[in-house]
Amino acid sequence: MSTEYARVKEIFFAALDRPAAERGGFLEAACAGDEALLARLLGLLEAAREGDGFLEEPPEYPAEPETGLAAGARLGPWEIVREIGRGGMGAVYEAQRAEGDFVRRTALKVVRPEIATAFFLARFRKERRILAGLDHPHIARLLDAGATPDGLPYVVIEYVEGEPLLEHCASRGLGVSERLRLFRQVCAAVEHAHRHLVVHRDIKPSNILVTSEGVPKLLDFGIATLVEPEAASGPLATDTRRLLTPEYASPEQLGGGRITTATDVYSLGVVLYELLTGRRPFRFPTSDSRDVARSVAEREPVRPSVAATKADGDASAGPDRVASKKTARLLRGDLDTIVMTAMRREPERRYASVRQLSEDVLRHLEGRPISARKDTLLYRSGKFVRRNRAGVAAALFATAALAAGFVMTVRQKREAEHERARAERRFNDVRRLAGSFLFEFHDAIENLPGSTPARALIVQRALQYLDGLAAESASDSGLRRELAAAYQKVGIVQGGRSEANLGDTRGALRSFQKALALRRDLAAALPRDGDVARELAVTLDSVGDTLSQTGNPAKALDAYRESLRVREGLAAADPKGVKARRALAISYHRMASALADDGDDRRAVPVWQKEMDIFETLLKENPTDARSQRNVALSCKYMGGSLHRLGESARAQEFLRRAVALDLARSTANPTSAEAAIDLSYSYAEFALGLLQVGDGEGALETYRKALAIRESLAAADPTNADSGGALARGYIGLGEILEKRPDAGAALQSYRRALAIDETRSKRDPSNEAAREAVAIDLAHEASAEASLAAAGGPSATARAARWKEARATYRRSLDVWLDLRGRGVLKGAYAKEPERVAEQIALCDAALRP
Numbered sequence: 001m002s003t004e005y006a007r008v009k010e011i012f013f014a015a016l017d018r019p020a021a022e023r024g025g026f027l028e029a030a031c032a033g034d035e036a037l038l039a040r041l042l043g044l045l046e047a048a049r050e051g052d053g054f055l056e057e058p059p060e061y062p063a064e065p066e067t068g069l070a071a072g073a074r075l076g077p078w079e080i081v082r083e084i085g086r087g088g089m090g091a092v093y094e095a096q097r098a099e100g101d102f103v104r105r106t107a108l109k110v111v112r113p114e115i116a117t118a119f120f121l122a123r124f125r126k127e128r129r130i131l132a133g134l135d136h137p138h139i140a141r142l143l144d145a146g147a148t149p150d151g152l153p154y155v156v157i158e159y160v161e162g163e164p165l166l167e168h169c170a171s172r173g174l175g176v177s178e179r180l181r182l183f184r185q186v187c188a189a190v191e192h193a194h195r196h197l198v199v200h201r202d203i204k205p206s207n208i209l210v211t212s213e214g215v216p217k218l219l220d221f222g223i224a225t226l227v228e229p230e231a232a233s234g235p236l237a238t239d240t241r242r243l244l245t246p247e248y249a250s251p252e253q254l255g256g257g258r259i260t261t262a263t264d265v266y267s268l269g270v271v272l273y274e275l276l277t278g279r280r281p282f283r284f285p286t287s288d289s290r291d292v293a294r295s296v297a298e299r300e301p302v303r304p305s306v307a308a309t310k311a312d313g314d315a316s317a318g319p320d321r322v323a324s325k326k327t328a329r330l331l332r333g334d335l336d337t338i339v340m341t342a343m344r345r346e347p348e349r350r351y352a353s354v355r356q357l358s359e360d361v362l363r364h365l366e367g368r369p370i371s372a373r374k375d376t377l378l379y380r381s382g383k384f385v386r387r388n389r390a391g392v393a394a395a396l397f398a399t400a401a402l403a404a405g406f407v408m409t410v411r412q413k414r415e416a417e418h419e420r421a422r423a424e425r426r427f428n429d430v431r432r433l434a435g436s437f438l439f440e441f442h443d444a445i446e447n448l449p450g451s452t453p454a455r456a457l458i459v460q461r462a463l464q465y466l467d468g469l470a471a472e473s474a475s476d477s478g479l480r481r482e483l484a485a486a487y488q489k490v491g492i493v494q495g496g497r498s499e500a501n502l503g504d505t506r507g508a509l510r511s512f513q514k515a516l517a518l519r520r521d522l523a524a525a526l527p528r529d530g531d532v533a534r535e536l537a538v539t540l541d542s543v544g545d546t547l548s549q550t551g552n553p554a555k556a557l558d559a560y561r562e563s564l565r566v567r568e569g570l571a572a573a574d575p576k577g578v579k580a581r582r583a584l585a586i587s588y589h590r591m592a593s594a595l596a597d598d599g600d601d602r603r604a605v606p607v608w609q610k611e612m613d614i615f616e617t618l619l620k621e622n623p624t625d626a627r628s629q630r631n632v633a634l635s636c637k638y639m640g641g642s643l644h645r646l647g648e649s650a651r652a653q654e655f656l657r658r659a660v661a662l663d664l665a666r667s668t669a670n671p672t673s674a675e676a677a678i679d680l681s682y683s684y685a686e687f688a689l690g691l692l693q694v695g696d697g698e699g700a701l702e703t704y705r706k707a708l709a710i711r712e713s714l715a716a717a718d719p720t721n722a723d724s725g726g727a728l729a730r731g732y733i734g735l736g737e738i739l740e741k742r743p744d745a746g747a748a749l750q751s752y753r754r755a756l757a758i759d760e761t762r763s764k765r766d767p768s769n770e771a772a773r774e775a776v777a778i779d780l781a782h783e784a785s786a787e788a789s790l791a792a793a794g795g796p797s798a799t800a801r802a803a804r805w806k807e808a809r810a811t812y813r814r815s816l817d818v819w820l821d822l823r824g825r826g827v828l829k830g831a832y833a834k835e836p837e838r839v840a841e842q843i844a845l846c847d848a849a850l851r852p
Helices: 003-016 020-031 035-049 117-131 163-171 174-197 234-240 263-279 288-297 326-332 334-342 354-365 377-387 389-412 418-445 452-470 477-495 505-525 531-548 554-572 576-595 601-621 627-646 649-669 674-693 696-716 724-741 745-765 770-792 798-824 835-850
Strands: 078-086 090-099 102-111 142-147 153-158 161-164 208-211 216-219
Touching: 003 020, 003 035, 020 035, 078 102, 102 142, 117 745, 161 163, 163 174, 163 208, 163 263, 174 216, 174 263, 174 326, 263 326, 263 334, 263 354, 326 334, 334 354, 377 389, 477 505, 477 531, 505 531, 531 554, 531 576, 531 770, 554 576, 576 601, 576 627, 601 627, 627 649, 627 674, 649 674, 674 696, 674 724, 696 724, 724 745, 724 770, 745 770, 770 798, 798 835
Parallel strands: none
Antiparallel strands: 078 090, 090 102, 102 153, 142 153, 161 208, 208 216
């Protein structure tokens, strides 16, 4: 590249950075009397002024011959196959490299030599840094980076073979609901970028490719910025105005205002508008910046339901023309509100986050009220009716029957006064509970990021209702069955295992035992009723789970055995029934878990195998069933854990590898599912610990951090969920164990302390939860172990080493106190029965190290 050419570019872009009124004087000073240079630059600025910078590519200017890469050329390990295209900052090539028995296809992007100014090189390097920090199934992944022999930087990105978003929807004739589900996956990608403080700033359909499997991938972070103070000003923040796409740009982008995550919310609103209507919200008369900005600032787009009927014949309509009266009806109401809220001119009036936008789309898909719409009684009731048509019809029928019964009761003048009073009390109780569920519960859940606090309201209201009716239900089997179901639900909310709960284990056990007493009586009275038997088995499992949590494994095993007998009888009566076989497998799972928790993995393995055989058969019968996929993955995880503890690591890793594959597929297909996410985290964690056992410390650390990132995200989304908190604490313990074996005892110590802080909070909030108390003792022992490792590794002085040993001994002492308290209350059994002796041995070692 010639010196003269480089000088032209440098002065040209420096002039563009200045206000239009100052550019002439700047050029005259910069050219220093060189009239030919001045004329050339004035011509370039005139060309730029006609588009006023609102271009997806920089203005054209005379360029030296391009030095494109020919097929067969190599950059590092990558071989160029062909040029795919050219964008605002670089040329894109298809590249490949051999990896074992297959060839990896990639997209390789190189800065165009004719625009390789300091500005564009800085933007390209920034794109590389941004992509390196993002790891999401719906974002094209960065695979490599480097520089050409000429010093031009390049990045190697995952090759996405697919269609642009609108073309994909058109070619497959996707309906509104399918488009909305696809859009939510795009939202998940943008939300991931925002969590990493990255604003994309150029979201548009052509930057979203959809694979043949229907997986969207967000591309081109070329003008993205980091949400940091230093990114809000300076050349990298202002110069990108000439790179954006005006049809999808927010008012603050067009006007040079402050860029925030609300900028991407607006662009997503425009994409959703076009996705649903087949046309863009604005048509611009020219590409002049003032015309574009004025159109967006002064005009309101028509609502999507109106635009959908106008897309045919509209010049602004894209390739996906979905216009129809039926579509307009589907968009009218909630979807109109969602799109228009995302596209509000004022950033503060839009959705506060991409997640809120995505959740409102989900609420619409599920027929629930959206947060962006005024919450009136009529609107909320209408949503409830549409969501529960069968239930409302049944309620109306029941109401009519009650009314008829009331008429008959009135006619029966001989009915005793106390019977009418009893009926009136029951009616008032039902009415009070119904009002709480339909209105108070709904309102509380709607405005909270996590549902657990709202569920506390159910417990408060429901227990008042249930305890009042239980005394009057002796002669009414239907009411007793309803009461048992209600107590069961209340117990789950209070402290159900593997459910979002309030952490009230003792309260949960009381509720489950009330349900069990009712269901045992019903099963005795109705021995041939399969539904009653199934309900009994469910409650026995809940009682067993809670007893296990409270440190009573023997009684827990008794409950599981009784449940297993019930389910074996149900499965024998219905050998082809999917529900009966699945329930039987779950009973095997609980039995095997109890055995493994008691330290008897050798007896647990054949029971795990019985469970797995059933789930594998169900999955073969229905390979796309998400529940069967999850159950097979869970079976693989637990089987792998037991085999590792028995020393069969190679066999264990095969099971765990399959669990990761199954859970990753579920989580990718359901990016907003908390259940799929936590399942994947456990699979990563178990697989990582297995890698550690076979000597792959680096692989173990990388994999385990994936598990921990998922748990941190879930705990942050619902901080009052005791189950998420416990999972996160166990994650920190696992990470510490891996770090300690690297060895990095200092980092391990910090991880153990994080776990301890969580478990101490859980234990204080629910003193009856013996599992949480055991977790505190385990955390303390791990912390002391890390302290001892640091002491043994030496220190700056004998005094410093002695201080470390004393800290380790004191922490071991705290752990021992908890273990002895558990033993004194008779709840220290199974795998942890010998922990006090083990910890006491460690205290003795600390004492020995402290002796002169």
